[in-house]
Amino acid sequence: MAKPAKPAAKKEEPAAAPPKNKKKLIMIGALAVLLAGGGGGWYFMKAKNASHEEAPKPEVHADPIFIALDTFTVNLQHEEADQYLQVNFSLKVLDPELVEKIKAVMPEIRSKLNLLLSSKRPSEIATVDGKKKLADEIAVETNKVLGFRNAPAAAVVAPAAPAPASSPETVAGEGAPEGGAAPEAASAPETATEHAAEETPKPAAPTKKGVVDVLFTSFIIQ
Numbered sequence: 001m002a003k004p005a006k007p008a009a010k011k012e013e014p015a016a017a018p019p020k021n022k023k024k025l026i027m028i029g030a031l032a033v034l035l036a037g038g039g040g041g042w043y044f045m046k047a048k049n050a051s052h053e054e055a056p057k058p059e060v061h062a063d064p065i066f067i068a069l070d071t072f073t074v075n076l077q078h079e080e081a082d083q084y085l086q087v088n089f090s091l092k093v094l095d096p097e098l099v100e101k102i103k104a105v106m107p108e109i110r111s112k113l114n115l116l117l118s119s120k121r122p123s124e125i126a127t128v129d130g131k132k133k134l135a136d137e138i139a140v141e142t143n144k145v146l147g148f149r150n151a152p153a154a155a156v157v158a159p160a161a162p163a164p165a166s167s168p169e170t171v172a173g174e175g176a177p178e179g180g181a182a183p184e185a186a187s188a189p190e191t192a193t194e195h196a197a198e199e200t201p202k203p204a205a206p207t208k209k210g211v212v213d214v215l216f217t218s219f220i221i222q
Contacts, residue, residue, distance in 0.1 A: 066090040067090060068090045074114055076118065076121060085122075086220040087219050089138070091211045092212050098146065116138065136214075138211075139210075143211055146211070
């Protein structure tokens with residue numbers, strides 16, 4: 001009697017390979033997150049530094065410097081009697097470098113100011129407005145010596161107003177009709193007055209270069 005056939009041995013199935021693709025995806029994702037975080041931090045720091053560098057620096061206001069000049073004594077223009085002016089003042093500047101420059105050209109400055117002061121009449125500089133105008137003129141003359149041509153605001157003088165139209169009395173009888181009635185006086189056109197007002201120059205802004213102000217410490221007219 002034949003022996004029954006042995007059942008065929010079952011083939012061992014190979015072990016399932018680890019999901020390498022999945023691990024690679026996880027590693028790539030983690031790396032992308034790290035790169036994104038690092039890049040974002042770098043961009044944020046760069047933008048912060050750029051904004052800090054581009055921020056305008058606050059303007060530094062230098063302390064004013066006052067330069068006292070020796071006493072000026074000059075004869076004034078004759079009016080009712082011979083009078084003279086004895087005055088002391090200080091020059092106000094904002095640039096420290098101007099101190100040595102003013103000292104270097106002091107003889108020329110004093111010469112110009114002596115001519116300016118001796119050209120005045122007592123009545124011109126006796127009032128407060130006269131003293132203010134003189135202070136502006138001193139600053140202008142000093143700045144010219146220093147090489148600055150910009151004058152303080154008070155030195156700007158407005159143009160004279162237009163002459164008024166002739167009155168009816170001045171034209172009466174000139175070309176009057178036989179009835180004796182004087183012709184109507186021609187009035188100045190309003191547009192001319194308005195145009196003159198528009199042409200009035202605006203005061204210039206005070207200069208920040210050279211001498212910016214003159215301060216009197218003594219002012220005697222005798």
